[in-house]
Amino acid sequence: MFPHLSHNDGQKLDLAFCYKIKTTLIATNEAPSPIGYGICEEPTTAEKNTAEFCSQRGYWQYSFLKSVMPQGRKDDFVFYGEKTKCLVELFCQDNRIGKVFIEPHLKLRLQLTNSKIRFHGCQAVRHDDHIHVQLN
Numbered sequence: 001m002f003p004h005l006s007h008n009d010g011q012k013l014d015l016a017f018c019y020k021i022k023t024t025l026i027a028t029n030e031a032p033s034p035i036g037y038g039i040c041e042e043p044t045t046a047e048k049n050t051a052e053f054c055s056q057r058g059y060w061q062y063s064f065l066k067s068v069m070p071q072g073r074k075d076d077f078v079f080y081g082e083k084t085k086c087l088v089e090l091f092c093q094d095n096r097i098g099k100v101f102i103e104p105h106l107k108l109r110l111q112l113t114n115s116k117i118r119f120h121g122c123q124a125v126r127h128d129d130h131i132h133v134q135l136n
């Protein structure tokens with residue numbers, strides 16, 4: 001995905017989640033957001049809403065990309081949780097990878113338990129539209 005400011009050291013990589021085409025339920029390499037960011041797999045009412053938590057604490061940037069990204073293509077896709085989980089686990093199993101960031105409600109929903117999976121903090125951007133992996 002399009003690299004952002006903290007990624008110019010060659011140690012970090014952002015990847016879009018895995019999706020299916022909604023009408024056919026066939027897996028696709030496309031994502032609802034053309035840049036990968038800004039169309040989110042939101043928490044359900046029963047799940048922890050980290051984006052709301054951070055926004056309420058004044059971290060306006062946390063959901064910024066969502067606020068500027070047109071949401072029109074969201075309904076053409078469904079989140080492919082099992083495949084996304086496999087991808088995260090593959091990164092965790094690689095000894096070169098130090099940390100993986102994904103939003104807390106998705107870590108819980110996908111039952112991801114590896115200790116490399118961390119919460120990135122409210123000063124970052126939300127990670128329910130992409131996975132962040134880094135070497136250290």
Ligand SMILES: [Zn+2]
Binds near residue numbers: 007013014132133
């Ligand atoms: Zn990142």
